[in-house]
Amino acid sequence: MRRERCVHRLPTFSAYRSTFLALAILGATLLFGCSSERDPDYLDVKPRTLNVGDPIMRIRSGVNDTPFDVDISILESLGTVSYSVDDPYELTDVEYEGVLLSVLFEQFGGAESKSVTILAIDDYTQTIPRDHIEKWPLLLALKANGSYSPRSHRGPVMIIYPYDQYPELDPTIYDPFWVWQISDMPFN
Numbered sequence: 001m002r003r004e005r006c007v008h009r010l011p012t013f014s015a016y017r018s019t020f021l022a023l024a025i026l027g028a029t030l031l032f033g034c035s036s037e038r039d040p041d042y043l044d045v046k047p048r049t050l051n052v053g054d055p056i057m058r059i060r061s062g063v064n065d066t067p068f069d070v071d072i073s074i075l076e077s078l079g080t081v082s083y084s085v086d087d088p089y090e091l092t093d094v095e096y097e098g099v100l101l102s103v104l105f106e107q108f109g110g111a112e113s114k115s116v117t118i119l120a121i122d123d124y125t126q127t128i129p130r131d132h133i134e135k136w137p138l139l140l141a142l143k144a145n146g147s148y149s150p151r152s153h154r155g156p157v158m159i160i161y162p163y164d165q166y167p168e169l170d171p172t173i174y175d176p177f178w179v180w181q182i183s184d185m186p187f188n
């Protein structure tokens, strides 16, 4: 049983504010912040583990088109898997970690959903049919070789097809489905 009685939130200072004002606010916060704060009316049970950060993309439900602006923690809370693949764009083996598209279908698509459209920030678009997701463990990848992918390098999220594990995945057909810099995923 732990009570967090005193949470200091340091104000963010704009450059134009005087040092005096900054110190006055800081001093007041430290002096009076604690004593004036009321005890919470509840006990802490579980700490917050879902840290809502900046949305990185939008997912739209196949049931009613509701948009969900998701961040990395929300995606990771669906569970992640990883595998290595000889990446046709990097021309080397890369270990990708991400959420299975089959899980996103379950969570957002709805039973009637036949496909998902993948839109990228450069307006590149592909529609992935449900049977791809049923046949192969496609990834909405967040990490490459253990690191989050920056937008400048195909991130934050990209589609990965498991070429190494499924030799029937002919690159001439499936390379175009490797969409990167994804902005929106409406289920159809």
Ligand SMILES: Nc1nc2c(c(=O)[nH]1)N[C@H]1C(S)=C(S)[C@@H](COP(=O)(O)O)O[C@H]1N2
Pocket: 089, 120, 121, 122, 124, 175, 176, 177, 178, 179, 180, 181, 182
């Ligand atoms: N976001 C985004 N992803 C994309 C593309 C694109 O233009 N934008 N091109 C696709 C196609 S058609 C192919 S063949 C591959 C390779 O694109 P590149 O030749 O420009 O590397 O990326 C795929 N993914």
Ligand SMILES: [Mo]
Pocket: 175, 176
């Ligand atoms: Mo292409």
